[in-house]
Amino acid sequence: MNTANFIPNILEYSLEKATYKWQTPSNIALVKYWGKSDPQIPKNASISFTLNNCHTTTQIEFIKIESTEIPLFELFFEGKKKDDFKPKIATFFDRIKKYCPYLLEYKMIIHSENSFPHSSGIASSASGMSAIAMCLIHLEKELTLNTDDAFLKQKASFLSRLGSGSASRSVEGPIVVWGKHPEIVGSSDLYGVKFPYPIAPIFQDFQDTILLVDKGEKQVSSTVGHNLMIDHPYAENRFKQANENLSILSKILQEGAIEEFIKLVESEALTLHAMMLTSQPYFILMKPKTLEIINEIWKYRSETKSNVCFTLDAGANVHLLYPKKEKESIAVFIQEKLSQYCQNNQYINDYSGLGSSKI
Numbered sequence: 001m002n003t004a005n006f007i008p009n010i011l012e013y014s015l016e017k018a019t020y021k022w023q024t025p026s027n028i029a030l031v032k033y034w035g036k037s038d039p040q041i042p043k044n045a046s047i048s049f050t051l052n053n054c055h056t057t058t059q060i061e062f063i064k065i066e067s068t069e070i071p072l073f074e075l076f077f078e079g080k081k082k083d084d085f086k087p088k089i090a091t092f093f094d095r096i097k098k099y100c101p102y103l104l105e106y107k108m109i110i111h112s113e114n115s116f117p118h119s120s121g122i123a124s125s126a127s128g129m130s131a132i133a134m135c136l137i138h139l140e141k142e143l144t145l146n147t148d149d150a151f152l153k154q155k156a157s158f159l160s161r162l163g164s165g166s167a168s169r170s171v172e173g174p175i176v177v178w179g180k181h182p183e184i185v186g187s188s189d190l191y192g193v194k195f196p197y198p199i200a201p202i203f204q205d206f207q208d209t210i211l212l213v214d215k216g217e218k219q220v221s222s223t224v225g226h227n228l229m230i231d232h233p234y235a236e237n238r239f240k241q242a243n244e245n246l247s248i249l250s251k252i253l254q255e256g257a258i259e260e261f262i263k264l265v266e267s268e269a270l271t272l273h274a275m276m277l278t279s280q281p282y283f284i285l286m287k288p289k290t291l292e293i294i295n296e297i298w299k300y301r302s303e304t305k306s307n308v309c310f311t312l313d314a315g316a317n318v319h320l321l322y323p324k325k326e327k328e329s330i331a332v333f334i335q336e337k338l339s340q341y342c343q344n345n346q347y348i349n350d351y352s353g354l355g356s357s358k359i
C-alpha cells in the first residue's frame with residue numbers, strides 16, 4: 001500500500017450539509033514509539049492496548065462552501081470556543097488535505113470533549129486526532145460511495161497518524177501494531193493494524209488503572225522528545241531493541257507468558273524514560289511519586305505473587321496493568337497503598353477496548 005491509494009476519487013460534492021459524531025479511545029503502548037522521521041514515519045514498530053473508558057467524543061458539522069485554499073473550521077472544546085487548540089488541528093488538516101480534498105469544500109464546526117479530566121496528564125492527542133479522522137472518513141464514505149469498511153478504517157488510521165503518531169493505534173482494538181515489522185502480517189509505517197494473531201485468554205480484557213500522579217502540563221512535549229532522538233547517542237540500538245521486543249511480545253501475547261510480559265513491558269517503560277534522561281538536553285518526566293509507586297508495585301508483587309505490572313507514557317502518571325481475574329485484589333491494593341501517591345487520590349479504571357464507535 002502506498003500513499004497514493006489514499007487519494008480518493010470524489011464522485012460529487014452535492015452533499016450540502018452533514019454531521020458525524022464519533023468516539024475514539026486513548027491507547028497505552030507496551031512497546032513504545034519514540035523517534036520518527038517526516039512525515040510521521042516511526043523509527044520502530046510499536047504495539048498498544050486500545051483503552052475503553054478514556055476517550056474523546058467529537059462531532060463535526062460540515063457545511064458546503066465555495067472552495068477555499070486552507071481548511072476552514074471552528075473548534076469548541078467541552079462547549080467553549082478553544083482557539084489555543086486550533087494551530088495543532090490546522091497543521092493536521094494541512095498535512096491531510098491532499099488525501100481529503102473535500103476539506104476545502106466545507107466549513108467544519110467541531111465540538112469535542114474528553115471522558116477523562118481535563119489536563120489529567122493523559123495524552124489526548126491519540127483519542128482526539130483519531131476521533132476527527134473518523135468523522136472525516138465518514139464524510140468521504142458518502143462522497144465516494146466507498147463501502148469497503150476495511151479500507152476506510154485503514155485510511156482513518158493513516159489520517160490519525162498524520163495528526164499524532166500514536167493516534168494511528170486508536171481506531172481499532174484491543175491490540176494494535178503500528179510500524180512495519182517482519183513478523184506482523186500486514187503491518188505498515190503508514191497506519192496501525194489489529195494484532196493479527198490469537199491473543200491468549202490472560203491478555204484478553206486486560207485492565208489498566210491510570211494512577212494520576214501529576215496532572216500539570218508536561219515540561220517537554222512528545223513532539224520535542226521525538227526530535228531529541230535524532231542525534232541521540234543510543235538511538236539506533238533503541239530502535240533495534242524495540243523491534244526485537246515486539247517480536248518477543250508477539251509470542252508472549254499468543255502464548256500467555258505473563259511473567260515474560262511483565263519483564264518486557266516494565267523494561268520498555270523504563271527504557272523510554274532512559275532515552276529522555278540521556279537526551280541532549282536531558283529531561284525527567286517522572287516525579288518522586290512515580291518512583292514510590294513503582295517500588296510499591298515491586299514489593300506487592302514479591303509478597304503476593306500477583307501479576308500486576310506498570311508502564312509509563314511520556315509523563316509522570318503510572319499505568320497499572322493486570323489480568324481481569326486480579327481486579328478485586330488490585331482494587332484493594334490501589335485503595336490501601338497506591339492512591340495516596342495520586343493527586344487528590346485520583347485514578348481511572350480502564351481496560352482494553354475495541355476502538356472507535358459511532359455515537
Ligand code: DP6
Nearest residue numbers: 029032033164165166222223313314
Ligand atoms: C511515549 O504520538 O504523542 O506515548 O506523533 O509527535 O504526536 P506525536 O507523538 P505521540 O507520541 C507518543 C509517545 C509515547 C509512546 C507511544 O504511545 O508509543
